[in-house]
Amino acid sequence: MDTDRIERVREFNRYYTRHLGVLTDRYLGQDRPLGQARLLFEIGAGSDVRELRERLGLDSGYLSRLLRALTDQKLITVRAHPADRRVRIAELTAAGHAERAELDRRSAAGIAELLDRLTDGQRDQLLDAQARIRRLLRTAALTVEPVPAGDPAARDCLHRYAAELATRFPEGYDPATITAADQVDGTTLLAREDGRPAGCGLWIHLAPRIAEIRHLWVAPPARGLGLGRRLLHALEADAAAHGVSIVRLGTHAALTEAIELYRRGGYRQIAGYSDSVYNQLAFEKTLGQSSQSS
Amino acid sequence: MDTDRIERVREFNRYYTRHLGVLTDRYLGQDRPLGQARLLFEIGAGSDVRELRERLGLDSGYLSRLLRALTDQKLITVRAHPADRRVRIAELTAAGHAERAELDRRSAAGIAELLDRLTDGQRDQLLDAQARIRRLLRTAALTVEPVPAGDPAARDCLHRYAAELATRFPEGYDPATITAADQVDGTTLLAREDGRPAGCGLWIHLAPRIAEIRHLWVAPPARGLGLGRRLLHALEADAAAHGVSIVRLGTHAALTEAIELYRRGGYRQIAGYSDSVYNQLAFEKTLGQSSQSS
DNA sequence: CCACTTCTCTGACCTGTGTCAGAGAATTCT
DNA sequence: AGAATTCTCTGACACAGGTCAGAGAAGTGG
Structure with missing residues (x-):
């Protein structure tokens, strides 16, 4: 088999996740458990609970408790769906929107710091290489x-x-x-x-x-x-x-x-x-x- | 600020970690907690506990319990350092080597499956783009x-x-x-x-x-x-x-x-x-x- | 109206990860 | 020799993540 290529891809994965993946996730989950942070992002403009469970692949019990934690912090409100009152809809409060924007800003700050250390040409090279990789991964998928x-x-x-x-x-x-x-x-x-x-x-x-x-x-x-x-x-x-x-x-x-x-x-x-x-x-x-x- | 570039990098990170990062880690931590799996890799030919703690950035108590779990499974043996008997040395047993090889094989299999879906030229493009990104990230670091x-x-x-x-x-x-x-x-x-x-x-x-x-x-x-x-x-x-x-x-x-x-x-x-x-x-x-x- | 399904929540439970304080053994310093 | 230091282990604890069974409310179909 093509062990050399496989090894090189794995090497890259290790390096990349250690350096960039960690970077962004740490910024995200700084004050807040990762699960809650992700949920805040995923709720966005407002989503029903069933959809959230699907998108994040979570157990209904676990999701329910995450939602509860966020409502206790007054970051979201949960109300019944007008048409089907079994379904519940989660929405960000003003504080929730602010928190989400703050998380977003922090996560972007990590990337900005990285890009700042590169010249303009290098930044373009980075984006170009990333776009190419993404295209190839999508092709393979x-x-x-x-x-x-x-x-x-x-x-x-x-x-x-x-x-x-x-x-x-x-x-x-x-x-x-x-x-x-x-x-x-x-x-x-x-x-x-x-x-x-x-x-x-x-x-x-x-x-x-x-x-x-x-x-x-x-x-x-x-x-x-x-x-x-x-x-x-x-x-x-x-x-x-x-x-x-x-x-x-x-x-x-x-x-x-x-x-x-x-x-x-x-x-x-x-x-x-x-x-x-x-x-x-x-x-x-x-x-x-x-x-x-x- | 250069929000467009930042956003594109973040987009790539999300996509990449979701598709490849996850892929490899899931394969690694399939039967075994990630901490144990990583430790098996890190021990390699044999390392003293102090060095392991440093490399993996773990608390001494936690590492001690991980080592204990692996010895209980007869995957490693721990003995005192001949020169300084406070220091302990962890070594893989035959079973440990086999397990490590198996984890390695599984993790590589995920990548191999991906590469298989690409043409030869695409594979080279992927490796080339990854090498370029890695070079840029190192430059920035x-x-x-x-x-x-x-x-x-x-x-x-x-x-x-x-x-x-x-x-x-x-x-x-x-x-x-x-x-x-x-x-x-x-x-x-x-x-x-x-x-x-x-x-x-x-x-x-x-x-x-x-x-x-x-x-x-x-x-x-x-x-x-x-x-x-x-x-x-x-x-x-x-x-x-x-x-x-x-x-x-x-x-x-x-x-x-x-x-x-x-x-x-x-x-x-x-x-x-x-x-x-x-x-x-x-x-x-x-x-x-x-x-x-x- | 009744049985069934759908959806969410609650409580109980488990595991992995991680931290902290302190005990005990071995070594080094004075 | 005695004190201080180094290294590892143990026990206690905390928390995030995740699973499972079942209760209860709401809706659907016969």
């Missing part, structure tokens, strides 16, 4: 997996896809155009980032050994990570594994990034094969033996 | 400060400097050449990285308004961080602040990096002014108003 055609997360992606097209196409977009679940005789792929849906795509048969790729979409926050290309390749590989040798797809002239993606992916433009009004352009690719997922 | 001429840490640096020259000069180096503490009528500067001495340098008067910079040295682990340049500039600034307008220094032909440093720093070579056998080359710089520390 992305998963692409087949899901049943009716999968709720996938359907949700398709609706967001439709909503986006409606704003991008001058003529709008009719949501009824989306392929119905029972119409998918190929495969639906769903991409996730840390469990949250991040993109989708599906293919269906046009004829024996001929497939059509549809509804390839990447959620805005996941763009720029190469996910479109990855989904496209995965769909091709999956279709090939099901005996498909030719893949077609149609797209709209307004979707310039998509067109670029298909061109780079080895697709060539063909005459229109579809009667969908949105498919202004058509593309085709012959799947060879070399088609691989990645 | 370096401090340069004046110390009394007899400061033990500074004297220690000078001895290490002498030891290094002894190996680098074909003719060796006589430690008696080092400027005595009572001979320093200028300033001694000491560089530290996280408290540990990382380099030194000093200047003395050759004549009114003329100073000589001596014994500029950077500890091997701190090289490549621009510390030599920083020490040199700081010495110049300090001398200028004490009314010095001309700085001279002598060096040995074997010290090519130093010679390069002086050339880049605006020094020009002059005829030898010193009778020291090690000063094969001599340099001089006139300090202008623009001389600044940084």
Whole structure:
């Protein structure tokens, strides 16, 4: 195995957490237990308790006691949800907002002190390297997996896809155009980032050994990570594994990034094969033996 | 202030610690409290208790109980130091070594899983960016400060400097050449990285308004961080602040990096002014108003 | 109306981490 | 030899974090 690289990453982690992680957390948890401090941040403008429990991954008993401690300190107030009085809503008081701002200021002060010791160019280098690492970690966190055609997360992606097209196409977009679940005789792929849906795509048969790729979409926050290309390749590989040798797809002239993606992916433009009004352009690719997922 | 940059660094810290930091620590502390796991690593080939306490920054009572827990699990043995029976020495048993290797393996497995999801080029990008960040953080952690001429840490640096020259000069180096503490009528500067001495340098008067910079040295682990340049500039600034307008220094032909440093720093070579056998080359710089520390 | 579910809170409990004071053994200083 | 110092261990204590079972209030469905 690649032990040298692994060791270097671990070395970095040790160094980084010791120097920066500690730095910021210590500032945060200076007067106040870390749990309470985090909760103050997480409450923000006001959140219901159930949501907080979910976001912070806490036991209901523990969270309840944390909330109690904060109300005793008059930093938050807790009241019942107007619609469902079982649910309770936590909100920051004026003192809570002040405390939160103070914690925020302190945590930022630690970073400011660090940045102060660097030249302007070095600061930019730092930010640049951090952005690159983050991008790579996010890329590694992305998963692409087949899901049943009716999968709720996938359907949700398709609706967001439709909503986006409606704003991008001058003529709008009719949501009824989306392929119905029972119409998918190929495969639906769903991409996730840390469990949250991040993109989708599906293919269906046009004829024996001929497939059509549809509804390839990447959620805005996941763009720029190469996910479109990855989904496209995965769909091709999956279709090939099901005996498909030719893949077609149609797209709209307004979707310039998509067109670029298909061109780079080895697709060539063909005459229109579809009667969908949105498919202004058509593309085709012959799947060879070399088609691989990645 | 530069709130945007600060916010971006904090964002990165949150993301990174959540994704990678957590990852490794969870693997480490899976079956075993983190304190015990860390102790197992720190003991390594065998260490005396006092040293462990220092390295991990633990209370003697707490450490004692951690050691007890590990001995009860037959992972370590503790015996008295042969020379001083108050001091105790902890050593891993065979089982302890196995356990340590297992923890190590698990922690590495988390990283390996991550790296596996990246292409080879992405892996290199990740390592490269991490190395850059680490370099920048270390640079920011370096401090340069004046110390009394007899400061033990500074004297220690000078001895290490002498030891290094002894190996680098074909003719060796006589430690008696080092400027005595009572001979320093200028300033001694000491560089530290996280408290540990990382380099030194000093200047003395050759004549009114003329100073000589001596014994500029950077500890091997701190090289490549621009510390030599920083020490040199700081010495110049300090001398200028004490009314010095001309700085001279002598060096040995074997010290090519130093010679390069002086050339880049605006020094020009002059005829030898010193009778020291090690000063094969001599340099001089006139300090202008623009001389600044940084 | 009744049974069931959902949501929060309370009390009891556990573990890990950390601090403090002092005892006891070994060593060093005078 | 006796006093002072060094080093480790023990016991007592505190607190944060976290888990579990169950009570009680509020809502939902038949």
